[in-house]
Amino acid sequence: MSEQVSPQHARELSTGAEQLSVALNARQHELLLAYLGLLIKWNKAYNLTAVRDPDEMVSRHLLDSLSVMPFIHSDSQRWLDVGSGGGMPGIPLAILHPHKQVTVLDSNGKKTRFLTQVKMELKLDNLQVVHSRVEAFQPAEPFSGIVSRAFSSMENFTNWTRHLGDLSTQWLAMKGLHPADELVALPPDFTVESEQALTVPGCQGQRHLLTLRRKA
Structure with missing residues (x-):
């Protein structure tokens, strides 16, 4: 375990994943903690995330990312994490689904350098930066x-990624x-397939997941 990561972080990850009904094997647990260690270390110099306190990162980054895993369709093989920043949720997605191809995209060079380091150190062969x-x-x-x-806003998210x-x-x-005001501006060729209110262990604020599809 990285010197940046404490036994408390490891316990919090195990308990939180269980509460989210996300089954982690020993290797996935180890890789998520190794990723957390890199995030804590690089964040000091690279400002990857506004969350500065390592004790908050398990819930606000790892568990928040894991909360959407039950909604990842098993037959969807090629995933893109847009504006990935420090790698959420793309890195946890690549760790939990080693047989899916995951691309993390960001326009910030410091952030993509960090993501490339994560790919190399954790040997994530299914990850493209x-x-x-x-x-x-x-x-x-x-x-x-x-x-x-x-x-970004729902309107920008859909418009900017339509071609992808x-x-x-x-x-x-x-x-x-819940982005009710943003949904009003959703482009007409997109429809909301489902909406989920998510409860993330350790996170106080509201969390929502919206699944969208393109219409013919």
Whole structure:
């Protein structure tokens, strides 16, 4: 275990994952804690996340990311985390689903350097790091899932990523408060498939997950 990570963090991760009904094997638990250690270490110099207190990072980063895992469709093989920042939820997604291809994209070079380091140190062969603006990114084929965590408004999220998916793509928007005002401005070719209020262990604020689809 990294010197940055305490036994308390390890216990909090185990208990929280259990409460979220997310089964972690020993290797996944170890990799998530190793990722947390890198996040704590690099955050001091690179300002990867506004959460400065390591004791808050398990709930606000790891468990928050794990809370959406039950809504990741098993047949969706190629995932994109847009505006990934410090790697949430893309890195936990790659750790929990080693057989899925996960791309983490950010326009900030410091953040993508950190993500590249995480890929290398944790040996995440299924992870691709892309340093680009989302509008300029042109993948070889559409993604089967696109996720964002507090990245932008729903209108911008859908407009900026429309070219990255197709009619079978699942769009997941991770939000704090329910974004009722943002949904009014949702482009007409997108529809809300489902809405979930999430309870994240250790997090006081509201959390919501909205699943979107493109319409023909």
